[in-house]
Structure formats: structure tokens, C-alpha cells
Amino acid sequence: MAQFNSIEEILEKYIPKEELQKVHRGLYGFDIQDPSHYLKFDPKVKDLADKLKLEVKSFRFPALAEELRKPRIVRIGAIQNSIVEPTDAPIRAQRDSLIKKISSYIAVAADCGVNVLCMQETWNMPFAFCTREKHPWTQFAESAEDGPTTQAMRQLAGRYNMVIVSPILERDESHGDTVWNTAVVISNTGKVIGKTRKNHIPRVGDFNESTYYMESELGHPVFDTQFGRIAVNICYGRHHPQNWLMYGLNGAEIVFNPSATVDSLSEAFWPIEARNAAIANNYYSVAINRVGTENFAHEFTSGDGRSAHHDFGHFYGSSYVTAPNGARSPGLSRVSDGLLVVEADLNLCRQVKDQWGFRMTQRLDLYAESLAKAVKPDFQPQIIAEK
Amino acid sequence: MAQFNSIEEILEKYIPKEELQKVHRGLYGFDIQDPSHYLKFDPKVKDLADKLKLEVKSFRFPALAEELRKPRIVRIGAIQNSIVEPTDAPIRAQRDSLIKKISSYIAVAADCGVNVLCMQETWNMPFAFCTREKHPWTQFAESAEDGPTTQAMRQLAGRYNMVIVSPILERDESHGDTVWNTAVVISNTGKVIGKTRKNHIPRVGDFNESTYYMESELGHPVFDTQFGRIAVNICYGRHHPQNWLMYGLNGAEIVFNPSATVDSLSEAFWPIEARNAAIANNYYSVAINRVGTENFAHEFTSGDGRSAHHDFGHFYGSSYVTAPNGARSPGLSRVSDGLLVVEADLNLCRQVKDQWGFRMTQRLDLYAESLAKAVKPDFQPQIIAEK
Structure with a gap:
């Protein structure tokens, strides 16, 4: 099709x-x-976006006015993008062309008043993990704290007074040169607040990522920024409701889900999982997916009986934001680079918590106990048969 | 609207x-x-359904053929219904008219070859909990084991060789006459296999159910029937991913979600939650909602500033089934009584588990530990601030 x-x-x-x-x-x-759900930007935004061939969409979620708290309005930005150079171009050219392109998109985001922004998973490289090759792809891995990508993003964060979440492939020299799938959280002051890593690693078809990195040992950190408490659930972690839960229990108001996923595999799940997380945990969830088809020089297989192939499939974009009350924004395109700007009042999180009472009725003590039993080698499932 | x-x-x-x-x-x-997704029934089904003004819809989910296991094809049935008598009719007339109507629908289900069937939450009474009145509504409560509704359903289960899940209001005389929100699981032999109760009780607007009953103390039982391992997540429990998770860990292949929910409140959540549960846990989920608007003699309030009113709102039906791979059936109508018949190969559960590896990558040990910490009074959320 x-x-x-x-x-x-x-x-x-x-x-x-x-x-x-x-x-x-x-x-x-x-x-x-309803036109009240859309933001009005300066006309220069449209001009610049057209020049860059960047789709810009906006949405606005309303919240109640409170008497004792001022509205905490933030503009959340999500960027989805294709690669620039072919995958056999020099590594530096591939990376730098992406940094250049995304920097131009971030300038548009700044013009749209974005306060906190996230890009897709490992945005500064092709999603080469399908190849299972270490060379040349692990050359994209860099220090989370002061690699070239982080340095470029720190500069933009400071310039635009914008919190930037930058998902990259990390090289951790302090721990034996290990490679990680990491998101760097950069403050609007231009400093790195910290980093978080992918908690769940896929072993599915072309997603051969367990070849490259292990599951995070950093827990479920939430980053306290000037524009709200944010967390990052990287890609395959969105299939695990407990992962989303822990970011909520740690106080997240916005959880980004930078992803890379293709239409043959996951498109039926895409509108469901991040949205369910926003509903269950009463925070804003931001699902961001890569765009386009990426061709690789050497063929690879999927472990599914198909012939060897040079591309993984079509990354279908469709990035979207869900509010804590389950309402969602329209999605970005399935085929083109895009910037989604959503205006949100963070007060809505607590308002919906009070309305629905999920935390109060959650019975976490029951589940802490049930899970502790379920992981034991001698666990006996609770099964009732006819006598 | x-x-x-x-x-x-x-x-x-x-x-x-x-x-x-x-x-x-x-x-x-x-x-x-694609016509291959629909079942062909005997022409008498249509005649009977038309006479009863019952919408009958079908769907079929394919699965792979395996070499060492035969297909385990079952037909799952879901009935959604309105009440028959007005809510001020004698209690016995209200109950018996519903038993009569649903019995006629179960006969249609039998003609459709249904093996395992579930009705909506407290199907044999109006959803009177919005009133907060104990009298006369608690008169609907009956013994799960041998109350009149269970007796009627046992007879039909035996007659049609059908497992019937019957969600009712239970009176537990052995434990101080307590009232519970219960589902009775009846074998195709006509015997009661066991019962399960609502694990999470809402305190939301007109959902004043904590006035009537407490949270279940029966855990997350899975019932081993001739037509698969089944479980029942009653209504508000669908908002809690951990509840869905435990039914999966106990081995459920089909999880029913008998519900009663109205359009002003939850319609944005409805297509998301049960479907997400099927995706995350790789079982069939069956979401069943009540139909119609029910008027009560005495007015009641919602605790939301609106004037007192005599009805809770429109129960929007829209019952549907999701497969373990996230694909879903079309829904039943938003406005009329209906029977959804879905043909499913239970082998698909394990096939999808193997494909996606969620259980393998689930890290339950991490979450058992994290939740045990989160419930402690001195829990400190993992928050990282700029230094």
C-alpha cells in the first residue's frame, strides 16, 4: 500500500x-x-517552516482555573524527522547534517514559544541497529555530558531558554566504554540536568538492540525543570505499563516517549499505548516517532523467514500528545518531518487525579506483594479449576 | 448532541x-x-435476532498454524443490554424481566456457537449505585453460588454447553451479609467454578460505589475452563494496568471487562484501556458496556456542581474484543442491545508472547522492588534537579 x-x-x-x-x-x-484548540503563531513561523518543508501543527488543552495556584502553562514541542545523508556517507557528515537540520527546526520551535522539547530516539543517526553491525554505527555513540551533539543542544537550550531532551546513543567511558540508549536532559540554562536510559530493550525482528546495549540501571528519574517535572520513557518501554507507572509515581507531569518504529510492526499499537499511559497516570504523554525509510549497504535479516533486505521498513511518524484526561492532539504526518507544539496547563494533572482517584484506588501494596511473589521461581499462578 | x-x-x-x-x-x-474476518451463522440467527431487536455482530481473528499444538478455536460472546422494566417497578419484576431477556439472547448466542460468554456489570439490575440509596437496590444482591440469577444461568450453561460469566451484585451471608460486586463463573457443565470480585472501586461523580461494597480480597483468580483460561476485570479495574497485568501473570487467555460507563465521562478512554491491556499482556480482552439511559424516582447529585438529576447519563455500549496482537473487532452499537461473537484461536496468545517478548523483558523484579518502596510512608520520589 x-x-x-x-x-x-x-x-x-x-x-x-x-x-x-x-x-x-x-x-x-x-x-x-473547535478553533480554540489551536495556537496562533507569528507569520514568520509559516514562512520558515515552508522553506524548511517542515510540517508545524499545534494544539491546546484547556484546564480549570484554580484559586490557590496560578495556571502553569507550558508549550511542549515534539520533533519527528528523517535522516539527511545516505547511510553510507561519512559518519561525521551524517551526524552533522542531522544536527544542522534539527537546529533549524529548534529555531522554529523557539519562534512557536516552545518551552520544553524532545526529539525522536537516537535522532542524530540512522536507526542502524537492524543491521546488527557494530562497525561503523557505534561511532555515533558519544558522551552524554559533553559529546558534540550535547554541546550543540546545550547552546540552543541556553539561547532559546528551552529545556531540550536529546535522545542519543551514549558512550560511557567511565564504565568500560559501554554503549547505552540514553536521553540527555538539558536545562533552559544550557546545563545538563542529567540523563536517563532505556529501561526495556527489544528482541523483536529487526529490532536487534540487545546486541548493542543493556537495560538501564538508572531507575525512573524525573527531572525537575523550570517548565515542569519531566521524564523520558524510551521507545520499547512504552509497551510496559509498569515503566510508565514508575515515572508517574516519581512525580512526572510530562513523559516523553522518543521512539523509532515501523508500520508493518506496531502501527496498531501506536495510538493506544502512550495514550493509555496518560490516562492511567494522569500526566501528559508525548509519543514521538521517526519518519521515512532508511537504506543500508549490507543486507540483514529479521528472523521471520523473509529474504534478506536493505531497509527496515517505513517509520511512520504520527507523533502526538495526550492530556492527563485522555484527550489527545491530532498527529503529525506519517511521511514528513514535523514539529508538534502543544500548549498545556500542568495543573490539569492534579485536577484529573482528584477527579478520577486512580492513585488513591491503586492498591499498590497489593501489587508490590503480588509481583514479589510472581518473580519467585516457585510462583504458583492463582488458577481455579472446576472441582 | x-x-x-x-x-x-x-x-x-x-x-x-x-x-x-x-x-x-x-x-x-x-x-x-475483508470478508474472511466475519462468521457465517445459520439464517435462523438473523430471524431470531430481528425479532428480539438484538444487534448481532461477528469477527474472526486469525492465528498461525502450529505443528505441535492443534488450534484452540473458541467463540467468545459478549452481551450488552438496556434494562426492561422502569426502575420503580417491583424489584422482582425488574430482575426477572432481565433474566428473561438475557436468556433469549443467550439462546441466540448458542445458535452462533458461542463457547464462553459474558454479560455487562450487574446485568440483572439497573445501575442504581448513582442514587446512593441502599433501599430498595440492595435487594438485588443475591448469593453468588445459588441465588436465582445464578440458578437460571447454571441451567442455560448446562443446556448450551457454554461457559457463562455472570456479573451480579452479591450478598455474602457467610461473611456478615456483606455486599460485593462479583462475577460468577459457571462451567459448561452447569456448575459454579468460582467467583471473582471487583478489585478497584470508583469514587467518581455519580459512581458512588464505595457506598455499597469494598475492594475484593480474592486476588486475581484465573478460571481454567474447557474453552480456555479466563479472568474477569470488573469495570473501574480497567483503569489500573497492574490489575490487568496480574490476570496475565496468572495465565489468563481471555479477560472480560464487564462495565457500566457513560458518555460524558469515559468515552475517550473506552477504546484505549482494554485494548492496551490485550497488547501489554498478550491475551484477548473483551470490553462490555451497558446500554441506554436509566431514570430513577429520587433525584441525586454528582458532587460536580450540576443540579440534582434523575439519570446518570447515557451508557454507550460499544462493546468490543481485542486480540493479543492489538488488532480489535468493530464495536457493537452505542444505543442498542447487542451480541458480539468473536472467533479466536487461543494459540495466538503464546505466538504473540514469543514475537514481542514482553514478559521476558518485563523486569518484574525491578517493579516489585520499586512498588514496595513507593508504598512506604517515607518514600522519596526519584527527582533530579539542576545543580
Whole structure:
């Protein structure tokens, strides 16, 4: 099937306005046609975006006014992108062309008033892990604290007064040159606040990432920034509700999910998992996926009986944001680079917690005990058979 | 907004076939127009269903053929229904009219070859908990083992060789006449295999159920039946991913979610939560919701500033089944009684487990430890601030 831009576009093309309202309420929890849900940017944003061929979409989630807390309005940005140079170009050219392109997108994000921004998983390289080759790809790995990508992002963060979450392949020289799948969290002052790593590593078809790095030993850190408490659940971690839960229990108000995933595999899951996490934990979730098809010089296999191939498939973009009340924004395109800007009042997190009471009714003591039993070698599942 | 039948119907009415394929693949994980996804029933099914004004929908999920296990094909049934008598009719008349109506639907299910069937939450009574009145509603509570509803369902289960999950309001005379929100699991031999109770109780607006019953102390039992290992996650428990998780860890292949929920509150969550549970735990999930608007004699309030009212809102049906690979069936109507019959190969559960490896990569030891810490009074969330 030929690639298409988005489901939203098809719905809007064919369904009359009044009926579309019902469909949107069902699919997004909102009448997304209501103009109050969109932000107005300076005209220069459109000019610049058109020049860069960057899709820019906006959305706004309302919250209640409170008497004792001021609104805590932040603009959340998500960038999805394709690679620039072919995968057989010199490593430095591949990396630097991506840093250059994303830097131009971050300038647009700044013009849109973005306060806290995240890019897709290992955004400064092709998603080469499908090849299972160590050379040349591990050359993309760099220090989280002061590698060239972090240095470039620190400069932009300070310049634009913007918190930037930069997911990269990390080389940890202090711990035996190990490689990690890491997100660097950079303050709007330009300093690195800290880093977090991928907690769950896939062993699925072309996702041969366990060849490259192990599961994080850094826990579920939440970063206290000027624009809210944020956390990063990297890619395959979105399949694990307990992972999302722990970021919530540690106080996250926004959880980014930088990903790289292809249409043949996961597209049925994509609108579900990050959204379910926002519902269950009453925070904003931001699902970000890579775009495009990446070709590699050497063929590789998927362990699924298909012939060897040179590309992993189509990374379908479709990045979106869900609010703590389960309503979601429209998605970015399935095929092109994009910037999604969502205005959110962080006060909504606690408002929805109070409305639904999930934390209060969560019975974590029961689950702490049940899981402790379930991991024991002599665990006996609770099964009742007819007598 | 006037009530409408379903989003599916709107999509099919306006979107051309080729485009609809893309929308369906995005929304359901399948081209649901493919005729191989539907079951053919004896013509008498349609006649009977028309006479009863019962919507009957079918769906079929394919699985791989294995060499060492035969396919384990079961037909799963889900019934959603409105009440029959007004809520001020005698209690016995209300209950018996529902038993009569549902018995006629179960006869249709038998003609459709259903092996294992579930009704909505407290299906044999109006959802009167919004009133906060004890009298007369607790009169609907009955013994799970040999109350009149269980007796009627045991007879049908034996007659039709069908496992029946019957969610009722339970009166437990052995434990101080306590009231519980319970599902009785009846074998196809007509015997009660056991019961399970609601693990998480809402305190949300009109959902004042904590007035009536406490959280279950029966754990997360899975019932080993001739047609697969089944479990029941009652209503509000669907908001808690850990609840879904424990049914999976105890070996469930089908988890029913009998519910009662209204459009103003939860419709944005409905297509997400049960589906996410099927994805995360690789079992079939069956989400079943009540239908219609129920009027009560005495007015009640929601604790949300609105005026007192006599009805809770519209229960929007929309029952659906998700497969272990995240693909889902179309839903039943938002407005009318319905029977959904889904043919499933239980072997798909393990096939998807092997494909995705979620259990293997789940790190339950990490979460057992993290949750044990999180419930302690002196728990300190893992928060990293700029130095």
C-alpha cells in the first residue's frame, strides 16, 4: 500500500462537519475542529517552516482555573524527522547534517514559544541497529555530558531558554566504554540536568538492540525543570505499563516517549499505548516517532523467514500528545518531518487525579506483594479449576 | 448532541472503500472489510435476532498454524443490554424481566456457537449505585453460588454447553451479609467454578460505589475452563494496568471487562484501556458496556456542581474484543442491545508472547522492588534537579 499522510486527513476530506464532530469526539475525546484548540503563531513561523518543508501543527488543552495556584502553562514541542545523508556517507557528515537540520527546526520551535522539547530516539543517526553491525554505527555513540551533539543542544537550550531532551546513543567511558540508549536532559540554562536510559530493550525482528546495549540501571528519574517535572520513557518501554507507572509515581507531569518504529510492526499499537499511559497516570504523554525509510549497504535479516533486505521498513511518524484526561492532539504526518507544539496547563494533572482517584484506588501494596511473589521461581499462578 | 449508532457506521457511510482500508488499518490494525474476518451463522440467527431487536455482530481473528499444538478455536460472546422494566417497578419484576431477556439472547448466542460468554456489570439490575440509596437496590444482591440469577444461568450453561460469566451484585451471608460486586463463573457443565470480585472501586461523580461494597480480597483468580483460561476485570479495574497485568501473570487467555460507563465521562478512554491491556499482556480482552439511559424516582447529585438529576447519563455500549496482537473487532452499537461473537484461536496468545517478548523483558523484579518502596510512608520520589 502506498504511504499516505494521515488518517485525520482522510476523515476531514470525506466526512461532513457535523458527523466529523462525532468521529473526533470518539477518537480524540474532543471536537478538534473547535478553533480554540489551536495556537496562533507569528507569520514568520509559516514562512520558515515552508522553506524548511517542515510540517508545524499545534494544539491546546484547556484546564480549570484554580484559586490557590496560578495556571502553569507550558508549550511542549515534539520533533519527528528523517535522516539527511545516505547511510553510507561519512559518519561525521551524517551526524552533522542531522544536527544542522534539527537546529533549524529548534529555531522554529523557539519562534512557536516552545518551552520544553524532545526529539525522536537516537535522532542524530540512522536507526542502524537492524543491521546488527557494530562497525561503523557505534561511532555515533558519544558522551552524554559533553559529546558534540550535547554541546550543540546545550547552546540552543541556553539561547532559546528551552529545556531540550536529546535522545542519543551514549558512550560511557567511565564504565568500560559501554554503549547505552540514553536521553540527555538539558536545562533552559544550557546545563545538563542529567540523563536517563532505556529501561526495556527489544528482541523483536529487526529490532536487534540487545546486541548493542543493556537495560538501564538508572531507575525512573524525573527531572525537575523550570517548565515542569519531566521524564523520558524510551521507545520499547512504552509497551510496559509498569515503566510508565514508575515515572508517574516519581512525580512526572510530562513523559516523553522518543521512539523509532515501523508500520508493518506496531502501527496498531501506536495510538493506544502512550495514550493509555496518560490516562492511567494522569500526566501528559508525548509519543514521538521517526519518519521515512532508511537504506543500508549490507543486507540483514529479521528472523521471520523473509529474504534478506536493505531497509527496515517505513517509520511512520504520527507523533502526538495526550492530556492527563485522555484527550489527545491530532498527529503529525506519517511521511514528513514535523514539529508538534502543544500548549498545556500542568495543573490539569492534579485536577484529573482528584477527579478520577486512580492513585488513591491503586492498591499498590497489593501489587508490590503480588509481583514479589510472581518473580519467585516457585510462583504458583492463582488458577481455579472446576472441582 | 443526539445519540448516534457508531463511529464505524459514519466512516463506512462517507469514506470510499480504498481510503477506508487505510483508516481501518490505523484504527483496528486490520482491513476489517475483508470478508474472511466475519462468521457465517445459520439464517435462523438473523430471524431470531430481528425479532428480539438484538444487534448481532461477528469477527474472526486469525492465528498461525502450529505443528505441535492443534488450534484452540473458541467463540467468545459478549452481551450488552438496556434494562426492561422502569426502575420503580417491583424489584422482582425488574430482575426477572432481565433474566428473561438475557436468556433469549443467550439462546441466540448458542445458535452462533458461542463457547464462553459474558454479560455487562450487574446485568440483572439497573445501575442504581448513582442514587446512593441502599433501599430498595440492595435487594438485588443475591448469593453468588445459588441465588436465582445464578440458578437460571447454571441451567442455560448446562443446556448450551457454554461457559457463562455472570456479573451480579452479591450478598455474602457467610461473611456478615456483606455486599460485593462479583462475577460468577459457571462451567459448561452447569456448575459454579468460582467467583471473582471487583478489585478497584470508583469514587467518581455519580459512581458512588464505595457506598455499597469494598475492594475484593480474592486476588486475581484465573478460571481454567474447557474453552480456555479466563479472568474477569470488573469495570473501574480497567483503569489500573497492574490489575490487568496480574490476570496475565496468572495465565489468563481471555479477560472480560464487564462495565457500566457513560458518555460524558469515559468515552475517550473506552477504546484505549482494554485494548492496551490485550497488547501489554498478550491475551484477548473483551470490553462490555451497558446500554441506554436509566431514570430513577429520587433525584441525586454528582458532587460536580450540576443540579440534582434523575439519570446518570447515557451508557454507550460499544462493546468490543481485542486480540493479543492489538488488532480489535468493530464495536457493537452505542444505543442498542447487542451480541458480539468473536472467533479466536487461543494459540495466538503464546505466538504473540514469543514475537514481542514482553514478559521476558518485563523486569518484574525491578517493579516489585520499586512498588514496595513507593508504598512506604517515607518514600522519596526519584527527582533530579539542576545543580
